[in-house]
Each structure stands twice: as C-alpha cells, then as structure tokens.
Amino acid sequence: AQKVTQAQTEISVVEKEDVTLDCVYETRDTTYYLFWYKQPPSGELVFLIRRNSFDEQNEISGRYSWNFQKSTSSFNFTITASQVVDSAVYFCALTKEDSSYKLIFGSGTRLLVRP
C-alpha cells in the first residue's frame, strides 16, 4: 500500500530563517510521482512541484528547493529566507502510474512564519 508521512505537524519560524519540511513515502511501485502543494489560509491547493521516480535531481526554484532521495524514500522541501507569505499548510503527495493517478496525501505541515 502507498503511504505518505509528514511527521511535522506544525513548524514556527521567524522571518528570514530557513526551514525544511520533511516527507517520507512508501510504495512498492518502480514508477511513481511525488508532489508538493501549498494551501494558504484562503484554502485553495496550489501546485508547487512534481517529480517522477526516475529523476533524483534536486530542484531549486527561487527560495524553494527540493531534495529527492530514493534511498531513504524522502522528498524534503526547503524554504530559504522564509517570509510571512510562506505561512500555509504544505502537503506532500504520491501517485502511481496507473489508470487513475489519484493522489495520496500526507497529513500536511502547518508552517507559521512570524515577522
């Protein structure tokens, strides 16, 4: 069975600090996809990144970076120099290459960035 674990329920940092959100997944599939979504207080889920299981290259997008390690089944997300606008709930998700591609979500990590 597939599972995504986000052990950090809530993280609080002061603006400009770096913060890493952890994501550990379980799957028996060889082909799968990993995602991060952001849910700000407005409630809408905003897509951040998608990574397939064959691409272990780390990704950097502005202040955001992602570290994918198959050896530890982890797909961690780092925000550098955090800002108040980064305050949100962040979800890690997994899907496999099958007929539906439905997403299996972690429980989310609530990030609070204080000024």
Next chain:
Amino acid sequence: GAGVSQSPSNKVTEKGKDVELRCDPISGHTALYWYRQSLGQGLEFLIYFQGNSAPDKSGLPSDRFSAERTGGSVSTLTIQRTQQEDSAVYLCASSSVGGTQYFGPGTRLLVL
C-alpha cells in the same frame, strides 16, 4: 486563463437533505477528480473521471455519495440524506491524462 471553478463556495444544509456540488474543470482537461478534506481524515480521494466515465470510484464513502460528469466537462457530486460527518471541504481537481492535478477553491459543506 480560467482555472478550476467550484460552486457553491459554501453550503449549509440540514441533516437528511440532499446537496449538489458543482465543478468546472480547466478547459481541455479530460481527467477530473473529487477529494474531501476534513479535520479527522485529512485529504481523501473520492472519485476519478476520465471523460464522462468513472473508472475509479473507490473513495466514495457510502452509497449516499454519487457523481456524474457530462460533456466531458462539468461534474456534479451529489450527497443524499446528508449526515453531520459529511461536513468537510470538497475539492475538485482536473488534469490532462497522467498530468499534474490543479485544484479548485473547494466547497465548504456544513451539515447541521
């Protein structure tokens, strides 16, 4: 470009009543998904449409829940005889086949 839209934004209903939730996917997206977000259960998959057919309904919690999609576009999720445990945010997402899912703003349902 228009994203996924959902209506209504909020719905308050009495226990036992039926409700209909609507989703308009991104134009051209053939895949459409319904998810539910509740405090106790997190984000859960409900149903997947490819075109007008639903090959994966495995997440529907009971036979009170049904969904349809017409014209390969708009989808309606219907909950019959609502119960208090149905209170949640219902999220719709659309994608190309196997592509990234983009979500709508959700419908917040409160059953009194």
